Amino acid sequence: MFKGLGQLGDMAKMMKAAKEMQERMLTLQEDLGRMIVIGEAGGGLVKARVTAKGELTGLEIDPTILVASEKEVVEDLIVAAVKDAQARAQDKAGEEQRKLMTELGLPADMGLPG
16 A cells, blocks of 8 residues: 655755755765965966966966066966966866765766766
């Protein structure tokens, strides 16, 4: 008579697991906003700091390259450092997402909604 209740219990388990995953993903997004990665260009002459979400938070420029005649070089180094930092941020975010997937018992390469 109550055969279907087993399936309801499974559904409740799945809903609980989905809620936990959603909460963990929100926490991960918050954590990524606090993690800082640094990209470099010109052998460290220009450094860009970004969050693991890719938000630029700061630049560090070695003053020895601040020469008016080298303006274009400095601009190129800044762009390169920012791109490097953003690539590192993307790698860090992917690493953290794979770690979360593994902790949740899901395939590590399963994509998370952005």
